[in-house]
Amino acid sequence: MKAHILVVDDDPRITNLLRRILAYDGYSVASASSGNEALTRTLEHPPDLIVLDITLPGLNGLEVARRLRAAGDYVPILMLTARDAVADRVEGFGTGADDYLVKPFAPEELLARINALLRRNQAERYEVLRYASVELDTGTRLAHRGGREIELSPTEYELLTLFLRHPRQVLTREIILDRVWGLDFEGSSNVMEVYVGYLRAKLEAEGEPRMIHTVRGIGYVCKE
Numbered sequence: 001m002k003a004h005i006l007v008v009d010d011d012p013r014i015t016n017l018l019r020r021i022l023a024y025d026g027y028s029v030a031s032a033s034s035g036n037e038a039l040t041r042t043l044e045h046p047p048d049l050i051v052l053d054i055t056l057p058g059l060n061g062l063e064v065a066r067r068l069r070a071a072g073d074y075v076p077i078l079m080l081t082a083r084d085a086v087a088d089r090v091e092g093f094g095t096g097a098d099d100y101l102v103k104p105f106a107p108e109e110l111l112a113r114i115n116a117l118l119r120r121n122q123a124e125r126y127e128v129l130r131y132a133s134v135e136l137d138t139g140t141r142l143a144h145r146g147g148r149e150i151e152l153s154p155t156e157y158e159l160l161t162l163f164l165r166h167p168r169q170v171l172t173r174e175i176i177l178d179r180v181w182g183l184d185f186e187g188s189s190n191v192m193e194v195y196v197g198y199l200r201a202k203l204e205a206e207g208e209p210r211m212i213h214t215v216r217g218i219g220y221v222c223k224e
Contacts, residue, residue, distance in 0.1 A: 003048035003118055004028040008038040008064070009080070010056055014103075018051060018080075021107045022114075035059025039067060047075060049118055051110075054081040054092065062095045069096035069154055074141070076117040080105065090191050096154045099181065129164040132211060132224050134203065136164055145208055155180065156199045163212060163222035172219040196220060 002025070007018045010033045022029045030045060032038040035056045042050070050068075054061040065077050077099075079092045084102040092100050099113050129136045136143045141157050143150040152160060158180045162171065176192055200212055213221050 002026040002028070004030070004045065005114070006038065006041055006047035006050045007031045008033075008035070008050060008056065008061065009053040010034065011053075014053070014080075018110075021110065025111055027114075033057075035061065035064045038064050042068065042073070042075070046073075048121075049076045049078065049114060051078050051080050051114075052097070054079060054083055054088070062091060065092075065095040065097055074154065076121050078113060078117060080110075086191065090194060093155050093181065093191065093195075094153070098154070129161065131164050131167040131222065133208070134160075134164065134211065136160055143202075145203055148206060150202050150205075152202070153198070155195050156202065159195055159199050163220070166222070168221065168223050170215050170218060170221045174219075176219060 005022055005027050007015055007022070007029060008031070009015050009018070012033075015031045015033070019029050019031065030041055030047065032041050033056075035058045038050070038052070038056075039059070041047075052061045052064060056064070059067075061079060061081070065079075068075065068077070077097045079097045079100045080103060081088070081092075081100075082103045089100050098117055101110060101113060127138050129138065134143065134145050136157075138161065141152060143152055143157075143160060159176070162176065162179050173192060180195075181191070196212060200210065203211055209224070211222055211224065213223060215221055
């Protein structure tokens with residue numbers, strides 16, 4: 001048996017479809033039809049991954065993700081929703097989602113994204129990454145610059161991890177989007193720029209020199 005997945009959607013047709021797709025691929029599947037039920041099931045039987053709709057009765061999917069992350073639960077979350085605007089995707093990632101898939105979806109793509117999220121989560125090694133004056137503990141997910149502690153959102157953490165694993169290496173937009181968000185945004189999307197800005201603000205909060213530099217037309221590089 002593969003990983004245990006919690007499907008959270010108030011549409012029984014979607015829930016049944018996802019159950020069939022995931023069970024056929026060997027996954028153990030549980031379901032919840034509301035945000036409150038999702039949180040309860042997560043406590044009772046912690047899943048290895050959550051497929052989470054945004055529009056739910058009671059607590060919506062965004063609030064479910066916020067509460068899980070606030071409680072220190074970093075279970076991979078795949079938002080599966082009919083909302084396809086860039087602003088909706090930005091908000092979804094901002095609450096702690098790891099990936100975002102729009103309905104209607106192809107079963108093959110859903111499974112590919114789930115497999116990628118599970119591989120990334122299982123392969124993560126707890127270590128301390130260092131470059132220049134910045135340290136990142138992948139166990140506690142806390143960063144330090146000098147003696148200053150920096151709290152990171154899940155997306156900021158993934159970004160900083162990527163930069164610290166590849167110092168002085170130019171990372172293209174495509175590489176960053178694939179490694180951090182796991183999907184290819186439209187060229188007009190500014191999601192990556194927004195989160196690089198958030199991360200820079202935290203790293204430079206006390207006037208420290210810039211570490212994450214823009215390489216125009218290509219992407220970014222982490223260097224002194």
